[in-house]
Amino acid sequence: MSTIKDVARAARVSIATVSRVVNNDAKVSDKTRASVLKVMADIGYTPNANARALVTQKSSTIGVVIPDLTDPFFASLANGVDQVARQHHMQLLLSTGQISAESELQAINVLIERRCDVMVVHSKKIKAEVLLKLAEKIPGLVLIDRYIAAIAHRCVWLDNEEGGRIAARHLMSLSHQHIAYISSKYEIDDPLTRLKGFTEQLPQQHLTSSPDLIAYEEPNLRGGEIAAQKLLAKGLPFTAIFVYNDAMAIGAISTLEDNGFKVPSDISIIGFDDVLFSRYSRPKLTTLRYPIEQMAKKAALLALQLSKGEVSDEEHKYIPNLVKRESTAIAATTK
Amino acid sequence: MSTIKDVARAARVSIATVSRVVNNDAKVSDKTRASVLKVMADIGYTPNANARALVTQKSSTIGVVIPDLTDPFFASLANGVDQVARQHHMQLLLSTGQISAESELQAINVLIERRCDVMVVHSKKIKAEVLLKLAEKIPGLVLIDRYIAAIAHRCVWLDNEEGGRIAARHLMSLSHQHIAYISSKYEIDDPLTRLKGFTEQLPQQHLTSSPDLIAYEEPNLRGGEIAAQKLLAKGLPFTAIFVYNDAMAIGAISTLEDNGFKVPSDISIIGFDDVLFSRYSRPKLTTLRYPIEQMAKKAALLALQLSKGEVSDEEHKYIPNLVKRESTAIAATTK
DNA sequence: ACGGCAAATGTAAACGTTTTCATTTTTTCC
DNA sequence: GGAAAAAATGAAAACGTTTACATTTGCCGT
Numbered sequence: 161m162s163t164i165k166d167v168a169r170a171a172r173v174s175i176a177t178v179s180r181v182v183n184n185d186a187k188v189s190d191k192t193r194a195s196v197l198k199v200m201a202d203i204g205y206t207p208n209a210n211a212r213a214l215v216t217q218k219s220s221t222i223g224v225v226i227p228d229l230t231d232p233f234f235a236s237l238a239n240g241v242d243q244v245a246r247q248h249h250m251q252l253l254l255s256t257g258q259i260s261a262e263s264e265l266q267a268i269n270v271l272i273e274r275r276c277d278v279m280v281v282h283s284k285k286i287k288a289e290v291l292l293k294l295a296e297k298i299p300g301l302v303l304i305d306r307y308i309a310a311i312a313h314r315c316v317w318l319d320n321e322e323g324g325r326i327a328a329r330h331l332m333s334l335s336h337q338h339i340a341y342i343s344s345k346y347e348i349d350d351p352l353t354r355l356k357g358f359t360e361q362l363p364q365q366h367l368t369s370s371p372d373l374i375a376y377e378e379p380n381l382r383g384g385e386i387a388a389q390k391l392l393a394k395g396l397p398f399t400a401i402f403v404y405n406d407a408m409a410i411g412a413i414s415t416l417e418d419n420g421f422k423v424p425s426d427i428s429i430i431g432f433d434d435v436l437f438s439r440y441s442r443p444k445l446t447t448l449r450y451p452i453e454q455m456a457k458k459a460a461l462l463a464l465q466l467s468k469g470e471v472s473d474e475e476h477k478y479i480p481n482l483v484k485r486e487s488t489a490i491a492a493t494t495k
Numbered sequence: 496m497s498t499i500k501d502v503a504r505a506a507r508v509s510i511a512t513v514s515r516v517v518n519n520d521a522k523v524s525d526k527t528r529a530s531v532l533k534v535m536a537d538i539g540y541t542p543n544a545n546a547r548a549l550v551t552q553k554s555s556t557i558g559v560v561i562p563d564l565t566d567p568f569f570a571s572l573a574n575g576v577d578q579v580a581r582q583h584h585m586q587l588l589l590s591t592g593q594i595s596a597e598s599e600l601q602a603i604n605v606l607i608e609r610r611c612d613v614m615v616v617h618s619k620k621i622k623a624e625v626l627l628k629l630a631e632k633i634p635g636l637v638l639i640d641r642y643i644a645a646i647a648h649r650c651v652w653l654d655n656e657e658g659g660r661i662a663a664r665h666l667m668s669l670s671h672q673h674i675a676y677i678s679s680k681y682e683i684d685d686p687l688t689r690l691k692g693f694t695e696q697l698p699q700q701h702l703t704s705s706p707d708l709i710a711y712e713e714p715n716l717r718g719g720e721i722a723a724q725k726l727l728a729k730g731l732p733f734t735a736i737f738v739y740n741d742a743m744a745i746g747a748i749s750t751l752e753d754n755g756f757k758v759p760s761d762i763s764i765i766g767f768d769d770v771l772f773s774r775y776s777r778p779k780l781t782t783l784r785y786p787i788e789q790m791a792k793k794a795a796l797l798a799l800q801l802s803k804g805e806v807s808d809e810e811h812k813y814i815p816n817l818v819k820r821e822s823t824a825i826a827a828t829t830k
Numbered sequence: 831a832c833g834g835c836a837a838a839t840g841t842a843a844a845c846g847t848t849t850t851c852a853t854t855t856t857t858t859c860c
Numbered sequence: 861g862g863a864a865a866a867a868a869t870g871a872a873a874a875c876g877t878t879t880a881c882a883t884t885t886g887c888c889g890t
Contacts, residue, residue, distance in 0.1 A: 161610070163876055174840045179878060189838060204632065209608040210548040211876035215845045219545070229574040230771070232567060239564040242591055251605055252589040256577055270586055273544040275496070297539070381775050410775045417777065436565070440716050440745045442752065442777030498846055509870045514848060524856095524868060546846035550875045 324357025384411025659692025719746020
């Protein structure tokens with residue numbers, strides 16, 4: 161692959177001059193600029209970004225750490241960051257790592273090796289104190305979907321507890337008395353926090369929560385199917401399910417209908433996230449909107465600012481919105 | 496950020512030695528290795544990948560060019576490549592570019608600047624001759640979802656025409672006589688090729704195709720909704736729709752049911768792609784399986800081999816599989 | 831025609847590594 | 861104990877850029 165030297169030689173100028181035309185530096189005459197440009201096109205020169213990054217100490221790269229691209233939630237996250245990257249003529253460097261402290265840490269490390277100075281990190285398992293150290297080391301690091309008080313202004317997060325409360329209120333307003341919860345089997349905060357908000361709202365209508373009406377599975381379509389089966393197998397009465405996320409919710413609906421239950425007339429379902437296809441499910445899914453793409457953009461922008469040394473102590477807390485569609489209705493027994 | 500020199504100084508050895516322990520080179524005594532390792536941990540040294548890439552002339556990065564992460568089809572593609580990257584301890588560099596020759600070209604260029612020697616490119620709009628030049632320049636470039644005869648062994652593609660034929664045969668076997676086609680509005684080969692295969696199969700049952708029964712829209716959920724509305728608005732009779740992709744199919748079903756048509760009893764729908772949520776739609780979608788993730792893995796592996804100079808003249812053509820689920824049934828009138 | 835100044839261009843150091851080759855240290859063997 | 865061989869270490873060049881500083885060129889006014 162040709163280098164700046166090849167161009168310099170062919171154009172009979174110094175490499176400094178070539179560098180100047182590559183970088184659109186003003187200090188070069190129109191004549192030489194034109195001839196250099198021509199040579200570059202002729203020999204097909206492409207500047208080496210690694211060499212550039214080395215000397216300038218900037219990577220022009222935004223890093224993203226997520227567990228997995230297949231999950232539309234994370235794809236949206238990555239997409240949000242990508243949009244900001246494009247706007248700023250930067251590139252997306254993707255570092256995936258399953259949800260484990262070790263794997264997440266390694267994913268971040270890859271970005272550091274690349275001297276990525278702007279990064280949006282989705283980490284559930286790394287301990288807060290470790291993250292704190294990392295944040296200190298890398299000014300442009302922003303946490304998404306996680307809250308650590310000591311660096312609150314560098315966290316872009318959603319109030320899951322409030323989400324749980326909203327779901328509970330909605331279902332109770334429809335007179336549901338027995339509400340099940342389908343949860344993610346992973347030991348991360350989100351399902352717990354959502355359940356907490358949900359549970360603490362119940363006594364308001366003199367309801368209580370029952371651990372028997374909770375099923376834990378993989379947070380995807382298949383997991384939702386299985387969780388619903390488990391719930392059904394218990395033989396306990398319930399007229400509504402609050403589901404950890406939309407994928408599980410749709411899986412659950414699938415099982416329910418296959419077993420002869422109508423949603424929402426027999427059983428109401430409320431999901432979480434409002435991923436793209438939730439409004440196209442049958443019945444259309446009632447859910448809590450998690451504006452992840454918007455949050456990701458915010459996080460990327462914030463990371464960009466921080467990397468330039470700009471600071472603000474604003475908080476970046478988002479509240480989920482109730483999106484009423486067709487999967488919830490008045491409780492069956494009271495109809 | 497600390498460098499190899501800092502480590503060398505602190506450990507009282509030369510940078511060559513530090514480099515050796517970083518790279519796990521055998522030629523270093525256990526004693527010095529241990530002490531260097533300790534120093535590295537103490538001062539929190541992370542090797543600079545850019546410097547490394549510069550001197551070794553390898554980027555340890557697999558590049559992917561796709562239009563957009565939000566589309567689950569492309570997310571699966573990226574995911575397949577990512578899996579291979581992880582297996583080979585490489586990183587995913589994502590370069591997105593809308594579907595236009597200019598944008599695609601620029602996306603590829605970004606990867607070249609990064610000296611990405613392995614890349615999986617999804618390009619619909621760049622002219623074959625340009626791609627040929629690029630392929631010549633970059634041995635590790637593989638095209639996915641496109642076929643160019645001159646570099647057939649570097650293309651991983653699906654036989655769309657055969658897909659069209661399979662869809663036609665399936666629908667005809669269910670006695671459908673009037674079949675509409677919902678197409679992508681983008682001027683790329685795929686929708687045309689699928690339609691071609693589809694159309695050429697019709698005369699076998701003495702059917703003919705009608706341009707009036709074709710609607711063109713954005714290839715996503717919303718586009719499917721609109722396309723179905725358009726079809727309905729024409730007031731022409733049809734009992735089945737062959738839809739360009741699953742997202743559109745699900746959008747179409749949504750519109751159809753909202754307008755009082757039952758799928759499949761009134762109208763049968765067959766999609767294309769078999770994305771994850773197709774089997775969770777209501778009714779479950781009959782579709783043609785496009786094994787994109789598997790193909791992406793293949794493409795990544797192939798690119799890896801090619802970049803190492805290994806060649807084979809094998810072709811990499813995939814045939815879509817019919818996945819019969821619930822959205823197709825015997826034509827209404829013949830019931 | 832010439833000094834002076836601005837504009838254009840060039841020189842060379844620096845970025846942080848890897849790696850070849852040379853040198854030093856350690857081990858082995860008689 | 862000492863020579864030879866093996867193992868460990870170090871010195872320095874190279875990778876392809878950018879950029880501060882030095883030098884050359886061209887132009888102006890007199």
